[in-house]
Amino acid sequence: MPIIVLLSTTLVLAFSSLVALFPAAIAPELSGVLGVSSATIGLQVSLIFAGAMLTSLVGGPLTRRLGPCRTSQLSLALLGGGAAMMAMPTLPTFALASLVAGLGYGMTNPAASVLLVRFTPPERRGLIFSVKQSGVPLGGVIAGASAPVLALVVGWQAGLLLLSAIALLGIVALQWRRESWDDQRDPDTSWLATPFSGLDVVWRQRSLRYVALLSLCFSAIQLSVSAFTVALLVEDLDFGLVEAGLVMSGVQVTGVVGRIGWGEIGDRLGDRLMALAIIACTTAVAALLVATMTPAWPKWLVIVLLGLLSFSSLGWNGVFLAEITQLAPPHRIADAAGGCLVFTYGGVLLGLPMVTLLHSVVGDYTSVFAILAGISVAGLWLIHQARRARCMDRIS
Template identity: 30%
Template sequence: MTNGPQHQPSMTNLSRSRAIDRDGLAGATRPAGRYRWVVLGVATFTQAASGFFVQGIGAMSVHLERDLGLSTTQLGLLLSASQLIPLIGLLVAGELLDRYNERWVVGVGAGIVAVSLLAGSAVPGYAGLLLVLLLVGAGYSTVQPGGSKSVASWFETSQRGLAMGVRQAGVPLGGVVAAAALPLLAGAAGWRATLVAGGLVALLGAIAFMGLYRRPPIATLIPPAAPPPPPAAPAPPSPFRERLRMLREPSMVRSLVSGTSLVSVHSGIGVLAVLHLHEAASVRAEQAALVLVAAQAAGVAGRVFLAAWSDRVRSGRYTSVLICLAAVTVAMAALMTPAGRSPLAACLLLVWLGFFGIGWYGPWVAYVAESAPPGRTGFALGLAMAVTQIAIVLVPTVLGLLKDLTHSFVPAWGLLTAMTAVALAVTARRRR
């Protein structure tokens, strides 16, 4: 047992650790060397690879409706199925990320995505495809928050927005490749072949992350902060209840309101863009899929540019999110006018929606990470993503049902427009 002066070094290290944790990301203030760019690259690739197949479902909408005899509602259910388990899985993943190395949490999740898709290529029909996508969502639950935490821990505040934007560009980046490749593969070899392709791509992502990811070296030099002493109250609240108190924090409220509306827009682009161009604007299915490719590419650019810009906005990182809300509201309102039936105007509006309606995620996730309580970055990311996941599950099916019942895209775009307008008004006022 040691005491006196021999105990001072550990207390000094503990104080340094807590000082770093005040930024919300232990070890993030002094990232080591150039390896952080390797971490950023592999996290981005794994994100793109794990979401590759699901991001391509919207581009294959015409093929899936024809080959499986689906309605727009059933097509929306496919997207909803892939996002159902993450409602709970993201919370579990956030807890695991605060306890264990991201290398294994993310790698195993990406591996589950790969195995599910490869095995799913043998399932019969629509019901089997729904089951496969449920399993894919279970694996993907760890990839999204895990990759975000891994990148955030390697980059200091002045570069974190750019890094998170590049990393979050993995989702639309995978969508760009999927929207270009999967419809061609489905037309040539059938929809089952697209599951094999998606499984192989996800497997590459799992292998790359487990093989290349390392924790920041500073994490090995400074011990984690010790837990605070127990309160004097006889019946302290459970740790889980303490963490759920984050839901009352103003920054988390802003994150959830804006994130829910904008993630709904992203879902709407995925399920409606190709069908809107094909049916409302009389664009051929192949050309409509290419427009979705362009919208996804705009989303890649948006996630990087908007996040990098948020690093330098004096009024705060959330300003970028407010601008996205405003830009998306205007574009979707225009889709409900005669401009939405013009092939050229509709294409331009959807690319605009891609830049802001997909690009918003870069600055948003950086804002969530930096607003997290000390030592709770993983759980805060998982919590925010789990709550917004409710919209990801419900919105594709609701939009498809609205379109099937009304035989028009106007109610669907109108619902999304109203959501973003309300979110803009509420969060801008709360921010002031």
Template identity: 30%
Template sequence: MTNKHSWQALTVFTLSYIFAALAANSIGPLAPFLQEELGFTKGNIGLFTASIYLAAALSGIPSGWLADHLGVRKALVIGLVIQAILTCGLLTGLLPWMLLFMFLSGIGYGVVNPATGKGVMVWFSSTLRGTAMAVKQSGFTLGGVLAGVILPPIAVLFGWQKSILTAVGLLFLGAFIAYIFCPTKQDEFIQNKTENENKPNSSNSQPSSWDRKAIIFWSIIMIFFAAVQQAGTTFLVIYLVEKIGYTRVAAGMFFFLALVSG
């Protein structure tokens, strides 16, 4: 059982993840523009994806600590603002600086998933957490979808810099929405239920060795899954433009279809 604040919180979490993922996935759809105007190679483009996700991975545990000690709303706002400010560094147009700012923006991006994940754990009972987590995680895919749909047309009409500024503006919008609409006090029923669920008992107070091994196993599997996924999304648009002959906007639509199809 949940209340209206639970679904309000889930909406905030999903929107935040959409905006964060849009900015994080912006380089793939914009790759042909960066190649044409800045002379970047495919290897250079790949470094952008590696930079932001390396930073997100390194900041994962500290980000979880931040969410635990500052609360979900504060951590979420901080993460989105950091990502927004540092994404502006891409406007320099200089490869070393762009890679540095992309890496640093990944620190902010790395806060979003732990913060929203904890929010789902707090606001939803065990019977609905899986569904709520799935909705929240769909924000990552939707963010990539929007990146493929809106960023290339903006780049064609106004330049790739305006596409980056659009992503930055959406990050600030996400931070504003999180600050204004993210609930900060749990409904009494949910709070009591969460406390009851977390009470230790003789059967499940400690995870078994199998539980730990399963977590490690799936973490390793996800490394390879994420590597294949990011390689595909990073270079798909370049391939379609250079090898197949599609326009940059049409290639962006295929980027959209690739993410929608999973």
């Protein structure tokens, strides 16, 4: 049962990431169709996470009402519907579709947290949550490898419609586990009456508050790296579109390895905040190195450094979510996860527009990666504050 739960939650998250990053992987192609810049296409990810923020507000009570399995099915339905709407080649429809897909994205982690806490031992949660969170870079791998090829072979619209078909298959596959996974649901839970209950749980407990703010910083870095890697390679470093897509897939693979590795490190250290501090330092160094890249650099070195940045900047999520389950009251884990993820998605909403604005000012992507290093250093201060607050929470 734990293996099936882990596989199911990982695949649902991978699909949500695939839908979110599919347009970014073909940004130069879409920019011509929609009549906007490739950087503007990257803002589509911000719209997805705006929708995710809305459903994160009610993720805890909604999961209690529907059950984690039915919530995951609803998530897939919204993601698949959003992908189908994105196939309509108009900018307003594309923007609305991104918001709809985001509503589905926001339901994935509260539901998965309930299932994983129920079926996995506390001392292995860092690794288990990290394996599940590896679905995010795994979705990026699939997007980078498939989206440019599909765009050239069958067209980008057919590729998006294929995602809708995959969502339908996922809904059907989950149905056979619904009875056993949703046996603890409470149909009388009012999920709209207290939309800010998760935020209240997070803000009242100082350690959760600082961890939530840390996720805002880390998510801004992570999605900036994922959303603009192809554009960075094509526009600044003279890579071809398909070549850049393959590089994106490769560096996302290092993100998958990083998530699993950092989860294991956090469990072995017995201090997941220390693991997050090491991640912050590695990310800062890697981002500064990327900021110095030029087209004269050997392509293998570009790939290695982007892999290092991906290994760290995409590796934090499982450690973060496992720490939430340790800090949160046992009966409010879904609420705490949803509340913290509001801040996480807020980092995407702030980070991607910031990178887009900086790109419009300086004219290249490499220069703005230096600011990501600064954000990572700010994360170190938040980790320090979280450690102090955690100690005080335990004393009290």
